[in-house]
């Protein structure tokens with residue numbers, strides 16, 4: 647039997663995905679509602695599906711307004727903005743978009759690392775501003791000879807490690823437990839990893855378990871010649887400490903794609919020469935966003951048709 651329940655859409659999606667979602671089912675856009683509360687009340691009686699994004703999520707308070715809710719389909723692999731405990735306690739299924747974005751996010755991590763070490767944005771400005779006519783670009787650091795520490799050796803962290811192997815850098819990593827089939831050294835203590843590494847890449851999930859995992863102590867252990875790369879979530883790093891240490895020379899440089907309060911970025915970072923900034927574009931390519939949208943649509947269609955979900959959270 648086909649379900650005809652209206653879908654509550656929490657945030658805008660990749661346009662082709664949103665267009666197909668709205669052409670196939672009844673969709674109500676929370677983000678455009680003049681009165682969000684009134685829309686939730688209106689939908690309480692028969693909304694069973696919510697579609698959201700990794701950045702927007704949905705909290706327990708909103709889900710409690712939808713007592714018939716059965717599915718939260720997330721456009722994104724990171725579900726830290728969804729109250730997953732509430733979903734488990736209330737039998738609400740959650741789907742996300744793993745695997746299809748792994749390689750693009752890992753590519754951006756290496757792009758950020760090389761851009762930061764070799765100061766590629768600065769070099770571009772150097773040429774455009776005519777400064778090459780007056781002299782050579784200052785020499786930079788090198789990736790060669792650096793040890794890379796990866797915080798979180800999941801799908802994305804492993805893809806980053808494979809890329810680092812291709813660049814010839816030694817690899818160390820931190821995760822909640824050792825992995826018997828991984829040959830690279832495991833550091834139970836992130837500070838110890840920061841001390842060992844010359845580059846530290848955050849690739850772990852967001853959420854309570856990893857909040858502030860890359861602490862001031864970790865960043866100080868990484869040190870004045872260290873590079874911090876974040877393609878995970880802003881929440882995984884002590885952002886005020888990172889800004890302070892980048893500003894006073896106790897942390898060498900950073901390549902950042904994610905921030906604590908997106909799209910707001912700490913003002914001090916905007917004028918730092920030792921930082922490369924990106925607007926949360928790890929998965930931001932047409933093929934990957936298309937594949938993520940396909941997974942969202944296939945999960946919603948499966949639910950509507952009473953079939954098994956494609957990528958439910960384990």
Ligand code: 8YV
Nearest residue numbers: 699700701702722723724929
């Ligand atoms: C999403 C991401 O595009 O997958 C994730 O969790 O961070 C990005 O790929 C973003 O979350 C959408 O808000």
